[in-house]
Amino acid sequence: MWMSKKNCACNMNSVGHGITGSASVYMRRETEFTKKVKVILVDDNYDHLMGIRELINLETNFDVIATATNVNLAINLIKRYQPDIVLMDINMPEKDGLTAISEIEKLETGAKVIALTGYDDSDLIFRAMKIGAKGYILKTMASAQLIYAIEEVMQGKIYLPSGLSSRFFEYFQKTFKEENKTANASETLLQYLTQREEEVLELLTLGYNYKEVANKLFISDTTVKTHVNNIFQKLQVSDRTQAVLYAINNGFMNRKKLKIAI
Amino acid sequence: MWMSKKNCACNMNSVGHGITGSASVYMRRETEFTKKVKVILVDDNYDHLMGIRELINLETNFDVIATATNVNLAINLIKRYQPDIVLMDINMPEKDGLTAISEIEKLETGAKVIALTGYDDSDLIFRAMKIGAKGYILKTMASAQLIYAIEEVMQGKIYLPSGLSSRFFEYFQKTFKEENKTANASETLLQYLTQREEEVLELLTLGYNYKEVANKLFISDTTVKTHVNNIFQKLQVSDRTQAVLYAINNGFMNRKKLKIAI
DNA sequence: ATTTTTATTAATCTAAAGGTTTATTTATAA
DNA sequence: TTATAAATAAACCTTTAGATTAATAAAAAT
Numbered sequence: 001m002w003m004s005k006k007n008c009a010c011n012m013n014s015v016g017h018g019i020t021g022s023a024s025v026y027m028r029r030e031t032e033f034t035k036k037v038k039v040i041l042v043d044d045n046y047d048h049l050m051g052i053r054e055l056i057n058l059e060t061n062f063d064v065i066a067t068a069t070n071v072n073l074a075i076n077l078i079k080r081y082q083p084d085i086v087l088m089d090i091n092m093p094e095k096d097g098l099t100a101i102s103e104i105e106k107l108e109t110g111a112k113v114i115a116l117t118g119y120d121d122s123d124l125i126f127r128a129m130k131i132g133a134k135g136y137i138l139k140t141m142a143s144a145q146l147i148y149a150i151e152e153v154m155q156g157k158i159y160l161p162s163g164l165s166s167r168f169f170e171y172f173q174k175t176f177k178e179e180n181k182t183a184n185a186s187e188t189l190l191q192y193l194t195q196r197e198e199e200v201l202e203l204l205t206l207g208y209n210y211k212e213v214a215n216k217l218f219i220s221d222t223t224v225k226t227h228v229n230n231i232f233q234k235l236q237v238s239d240r241t242q243a244v245l246y247a248i249n250n251g252f253m254n255r256k257k258l259k260i261a262i
Numbered sequence: 263m264w265m266s267k268k269n270c271a272c273n274m275n276s277v278g279h280g281i282t283g284s285a286s287v288y289m290r291r292e293t294e295f296t297k298k299v300k301v302i303l304v305d306d307n308y309d310h311l312m313g314i315r316e317l318i319n320l321e322t323n324f325d326v327i328a329t330a331t332n333v334n335l336a337i338n339l340i341k342r343y344q345p346d347i348v349l350m351d352i353n354m355p356e357k358d359g360l361t362a363i364s365e366i367e368k369l370e371t372g373a374k375v376i377a378l379t380g381y382d383d384s385d386l387i388f389r390a391m392k393i394g395a396k397g398y399i400l401k402t403m404a405s406a407q408l409i410y411a412i413e414e415v416m417q418g419k420i421y422l423p424s425g426l427s428s429r430f431f432e433y434f435q436k437t438f439k440e441e442n443k444t445a446n447a448s449e450t451l452l453q454y455l456t457q458r459e460e461e462v463l464e465l466l467t468l469g470y471n472y473k474e475v476a477n478k479l480f481i482s483d484t485t486v487k488t489h490v491n492n493i494f495q496k497l498q499v500s501d502r503t504q505a506v507l508y509a510i511n512n513g514f515m516n517r518k519k520l521k522i523a524i
Numbered sequence: 525a526t527t528t529t530t531a532t533t534a535a536t537c538t539a540a541a542g543g544t545t546t547a548t549t550t551a552t553a554a
Numbered sequence: 555t556t557a558t559a560a561a562t563a564a565a566c567c568t569t570t571a572g573a574t575t576a577a578t579a580a581a582a583a584t
Contacts, residue, residue, distance in 0.1 A: 129431070130438045158431040165427075169391065169420040172434075176392045194560060207504040210541070223562050229543070239570085240541075241503045242469040248510065456531060472571070483570095484534050491572065492531095501540090502571070 036063040037154055038081065042074040042100070043067075043089035043116070048139075052087065052116075055143050062150065071100040078104060083111050085150055090117045090128065098127055105132040112153050116146075122171040125164055135159035188250045192234045200227045204240055205247050298325040299416055300343065304336040304362070305329075305351035305378070314349065317405050324412065333362040340366060340373055347412055348375045352390065360389055367394040374415050378408075384433040387426055397421035450512045454496045462489045466502055467509050 039062055043049045046069055053064045065081050068074035078086060086104060090097025101113050114135035115128045128136050134153045137146060141161065149159040160168060193201065196217075203213045210228065214221040232238060235246045247253070301324055305311045308331055315326045327343050330336035340348060348366060352359025363375050376397035377390045390398050396415045399408060403423065411421040422430060455463065458479075465475045472490070476483035494500060497508045509515070 129434065132435055132439070157428055160431075166419055169422075172391065173394055173420075177394070196561060204503065205507075207499075207507050209501060209503075219561085220563055222564060225542070226563075227561085228541085232542080237469075238542085239471060241466065241471075241506055244503055244507065245467075245469050458532065481532085482534060484536090485532070487572070488533070491574090494572080500572085 036061055037085060037150065038063055038065045038083040039085045039087060039150070040065060040074065040077055040081065040083040040111075041067045041087045042069075042071070043087075044069050044091075045089070048089070052146075055146070056150075059147055062147075071097075071103075074100065075103060075107070078107060078109060078111055082109050084154060086111050086113045087116050087146075087150075088113050088133075090115050090124070091119070098124075098131060101128065101133055102131045114149060114153055114159070120164055120167065122167045125160075125168050126171045126175070129158075129160070129168060136164055137161060138164070189235050190247065190250055190252055193231065197227050197231050197234070200224060201231055201243060201247055201252065204228070205244050205253060298323055299347060299412065300345040301326045301347045301349060301412070302336065302339055302343065302345040302373075303329045303349045304331075304333070305349075306331050306353075307351075310351075314408075317408070318412075321409055324409075333359075333365070336362065337365060337369070340369060340371060344371050345373050346416060348373050349378050349408075349412075350375050350395075352377050352379045352386070353381070360386075360393060363390065363395055364393045376411060376415055376421070382426055382429065384429045387422075387430050388433045388437070391420075391422070391430060398426055399423060400426070451497050452509065452512055452514055455493065459489050459493050459496070462486060463493055463505065463509055463514065466490070467506050467515060 039056055041049055041052055041056075041064055043052070049067045049069065053067060056062045056064050065083060066077045068077055074086070074088075077083075088097055088101060088104075090101070097115065097117070101115065104111060104113055112134040113132065114137065115133045116137055116139060117124065118139050120138055125136055135149045135158065137149050137159070138161070145161065152159045190198075199217060200213055203216055208216065210221050210224045214224045217224070228240065228243070231243055235243055237243050237246055301318055303311055303314055303318075303326060305314070311329045311331065315329060318324045318326050327345060328339045330339055336348070336350075339345075350359055350363060350366075352363070359377065359379070363377065366373060366375055374396040375394065376399065377395045378399055378401060379386070380401050382400055387398055397411045397420065399411050399421070400423070407423065414421045452460075461479060462475055465478055470478065472483045472486045476486045479486070490502065490505070493505055497505055499505050499508055
């Protein structure tokens, strides 16, 4: 099952360390009637914009169909020309780049956004990926990497260079560390709730009042009150809102999902 | 499968697309008095356990100091021997592997856990990384990859093979997609709240009742009620709990934080 | 300069929520 | 068999929450 080693050589490098495994750059098919990849560039620096355009247009299968120096223009261009790729500089002043990516994603034109920036800040990378960026590259990186990134993203992959990927994961795990402490903590008072009390709390967490809960569970509303009072005591809270807040802060709904899933 | 591409050598593979860029396998220093990396294996299948042990012990700088066929034993061994690496099979029956990883993380011994499993399920990968796994590899992968993963993780990196990394990001973005729609949406009804109403809602979201809110804002509780009723109308909800739920689901508190931060 | 609108304040009244006790039924453990 | 825990429900009572109306001051529009 585990192949012995020593046969690695080329193996080793290809084996892993990556988001994208296949080196598609070698597979480029320029022969077939492949439509050119439509690219739109967004950068507030005009010179920079032209520089990148030159670079990308060197590639015969890419076509920079438009450029924009501000976000609103970019949005309009994307709506009109339906590009495959949007290279988005996220250091732009007026409207910040992350918001821009969000708005482009909301258009749902299928345009794949690659963030292009000077900052390798963990939080920035994390937020960019969160809102749907398909890639994130630094301006300091080699031009070949930019081309490679576009090709990878065009294949439906996510492109994060090695170093940034590490940063992403560090930040990712840091972000979830606290959540795990509480959500996973066996010391949650939620564990003492009975099945029925959980059902009641779940409905409260969805915003129902006692009468509605009673109707949904086919029991009297006085019974609901009894359950709720027991919930208050067990969770050590004094009203419905606090109970709901406790439930949310202690991953009650996540836990519910897991119960169904597993 | 992803070691193909003939010419791989270093080129493309080194360009990035990865969590770990440097091919540390070529840099292994066995000359200096490097202490051996202490590894503990956890797998409910004894034969499998022995197989992996053999494999890892072939590496002169690794040392499998203990093995365990169940989680509780593993936890004790980790506490006692403080290993550098824990290779954790997450298909174990009694206590599931993810819970096990959580518990090991909670020990905070500094042991780096690598998940080892037969399933390349997106959700499983995501959850494993969330709770702090430093790597995730499939049993079907080449043995060399296992060794490589350990070396990378020992350098403080996160190791996710190419294919799994893609799955991870797909799942990651899918998970945050809904959150973005609401949290980023400028169409939130929260925007219509006045300053005072925001203050009231913020306190409600912290679990205070009307009297407490009144005291905190130095106004009468009947005034609080007025504000709250206006909030209800603006948010189109019918009680306090629903208002708080609306606030939370629409990133009210996040927005508050941003206001301070930015 | 004046109306108009908006934000903040507040009192009154009704409905709902919350606290306490008691009681019945059913399943489960000792 | 007898405790024990869970789910159900009612009666009683107190407090809080929610709806309605209205006064005041400041800002905006005419």
